[in-house]
Amino acid sequence: MNNNPIGLYDSGFGGLSVWRELHRALPNESLIYLGDGKNCPYGSRPAEQIRQLAEQAVGDLLQRGCKMVVVACNTATAAAIVHLREKFADVPIVGLEPAIKPACRMTKTKVVGVIATERSLQGEKFLSTLARYGEGVEVIKSVGEGWVEAVEQSEEHTAKTELAVRRVVEPIIERGADVLVLGCTHYPFLKDVVCRVVGDRNVAVIDSGEAVEKRVESLLDEYDLRANEDNQPRLEFVTYADKQYCDRLRQKAMQGL
Numbered sequence: 426m427n428n429n430p431i432g433l434y435d436s437g438f439g440g441l442s443v444w445r446e447l448h449r450a451l452p453n454e455s456l457i458y459l460g461d462g463k464n465c466p467y468g469s470r471p472a473e474q475i476r477q478l479a480e481q482a483v484g485d486l487l488q489r490g491c492k493m494v495v496v497a498c499n500t501a502t503a504a505a506i507v508h509l510r511e512k513f514a515d516v517p518i519v520g521l522e523p524a525i526k527p528a529c530r531m532t533k534t535k536v537v538g539v540i541a542t543e544r545s546l547q548g549e550k551f552l553s554t555l556a557r558y559g560e561g562v563e564v565i566k567s568v569g570e571g572w573v574e575a576v577e578q579s580e581e582h583t584a585k586t587e588l589a590v591r592r593v594v595e596p597i598i599e600r601g602a603d604v605l606v607l608g609c610t611h612y613p614f615l616k617d618v619v620c621r622v623v624g625d626r627n628v629a630v631i632d633s634g635e636a637v638e639k640r641v642e643s644l645l646d647e648y649d650l651r652a653n654e655d656n657q658p659r660l661e662f663v664t665y666a667d668k669q670y671c672d673r674l675r676q677k678a679m680q681g682l
C-alpha cells in the first residue's frame with residue numbers, strides 16, 4: 426500500500442484525456458498532473474530537446490513524491506521513454522503508444538489510419554510495433570495538423586477546427602480505412618468532431634486511454650503501490666506556464682467527469 430500520488434505528464438492539455446481515465450477507474454488515488462504548457466507543442470521538436478524536457482518534468486514529479494509516472498504523451502514517450510526508464514530506474518514509468526495492435530486486429534478492410542504528431546510517427550517503438558502487427562495491413566500515417574493547437578486554445582468546436590479535422594480524416598477514409606487510431610493524447614478531445622466527420626460510414630475511432638489505465642492498475646498491483654481504500658485523494662495540477670494555464674488544466678480535467 427502507498428498513498429503517494431501518481432504523476433502524469435504531457436506537453437499540455439492532452440494527457441488530461443488519460444487523467445480522466447485514471448481518475449474514473451482509481452478514484453482513491455492522488456494524482457499530480459504536470460502539463461508543461463510553456464514548450465507546447467512538442468510534436469515537431471527534435472528528439473533530444475524533448476528528452477531534456479521530459480527528464481526535467483519527470484524529475485520534478487518524482488521530487489513531489491510520485492510513486493509512479495505516466496508519460497501521458499505519445500510524443501514524449503517516442504522520444505524519451507528509454508532514457509527516462511534508465512535515468513529513473515527506481516520508479517515504474519508508463520508510456521503511451523498509438524493503438525496499432527488492436528487496430529490491425531480490428532480492421533476488415535485491411536486499411537488503418539494512424540493520426541499522430543510528426544515525432545511520434547518517426548518513433549522507433551512505433552515503427553517496430555508496426556512491423557510486428559501491421560503485416561498485411563496498409564497503415565496510413567497522418568499528422569493531425571492544427572489539432573493540438575485547437576485543443577490548447579479550447580477551440581474544439583469551431584468551424585476552423587472541423588475543417589482541420591476533415592482535411593486529415595477524409596483522405597484516410599477515402600483510401601478505405603475502417604479504423605482510425607488517435608495516436609496523440611490531445612486528440613481524444615476532438616473525438617466528437619472526428620466522429621461527426623466520419624458520419625455513418627463504418628469506421629471505428631480508437632485511442633490508448635483504456636489500455637494505459639489497465640497497465641497502470643497492473644503495475645500498482647505488481648509493485649504493491651495501490652492507495653488505501655479510505656485514502657482522501659489530492660488532485661493537483663502544475664505547469665511551467667502561468668497560473669491561468671494551471672486553472673484551465675484543472676477546469677478541463679473536471680469537465681465531463
Ligand code: DGL
Binds near residue numbers: 466573609611
Ligand atoms: N499530447 C502529445 C502526444 O500525445 C503531444 C502533442 C504536442 O505537444 O505536439 O503526442
